[in-house]
């Protein structure tokens with residue numbers, strides 16, 4: 001059975017994890033900063049903070065920005081629920097933006113429409129999602145957020161390895177050249193994995209310091225920043241108490257363990273292989289699906305040929321094929337092809353629907369109605385792509 005996505009773990013990944021398990025530090029050891037340094041080198045970001053998962057990354061970003069009840073943020077409706085939950089954990093109201101019906105991406109036009117629904121004085125941030133690994137038009141969107149004086153956050157959980165145009169050059173997703181923060185996930189279906197795991201990248205050193213505190217309960221250990229001398233220093237001598245820490249703001253335990261960081265770094269080193277493998281598989285899909293364009297078309301941002309896709313999404317007019325999506329998925333499964341649906345529009349989820357009565361986002365509805373995620377992961381072969389395409393022709397053909 002071909003899964004829609006899965007991890008690629010080799011002996012050298014296992015050896016790295018075992019090496020750390022045999023060492024002194026299972027957590028708060030040297031592997032986490034080593035992973036962060038490698039992540040900075042790979043993306044070009046000045047700062048990277050590893051954390052427990054991608055959802056924690058989004059929540060830490062929201063806390064670092066000091067989002068609070070009364071604030072508003074804009075989030076596209078087509079994404080995993082965590083993109084909305086991260087800022088909402090801090091009490092921020094989520095304004096859902098529509099997306100392009102073909103690509104599922106929030107366009108600058110859709111952002112403008114959402115901004116018109118927001119309260120200018122309360123809007124604090126825009127969260128964009130590089131859905132499936134295809135990037136949004138970051139330059140145009142950054143211009144809009146700058147004009148509005150609000151922060152720009154990239155949910156890059158799908159987009160490790162993808163690039164985007166900036167000026168006359170090219171930026172790496174994660175370098176934060178046009179945004180304030182980027183969030184990544186290392187869940188096993190993502191482009192690289194650490195089991196569970198996440199990363200925040202940013203440019204501002206003060207924000208990086210805040211993020212480091214927020215993922216560790218908020219505990220300040222720098223004696224120069226202590227505010228209560230009775231905790232930090234010996235009465236009489238004024239000598240520093242080596243055990244001292246101060247809770248100055250409320251954080252969480254969102255740490256990544258050292259053995260996860262070792263796995264993450266081992267996986268990151270393979271991006272030079274995973275990236276081209278994913279690109280080659282997507283190219284094979286596009287070639288082999290071309291004759292089936294009347295049945296299924298890839299959901300791609302076609303001015304983004306350099307993308308490292310996380311998901312290979314086909315767009316299918318199920319009604320025109322005379323089958324429901326559930327029937328198509330079941331029949332594909334019988335032919336050995338696993339598929340999935342990414343995503344149910346977040347504004348339609350009961351929790352958010354209650355907060356947004358009557359909200360209608362036709363692009364999100366149309367994208368959701370036609371999307372089907374096809375198998376894509378580095379260990380697949382071109383023969384596997386043939387299997388998927390043949391199965392699609394059989395199940396959708398008339």
Ligand SMILES: *Cc1c(COP(=O)(O)O)cnc(C)c1O
Pocket residue numbers: 053054055056079080082083129155157158184185186187196197198
């Ligand atoms: C996976 C994912 C997340 C959450 O990451 P976890 O590591 O599962 O918490 C957030 N946003 C998007 C777009 C994702 O795909």
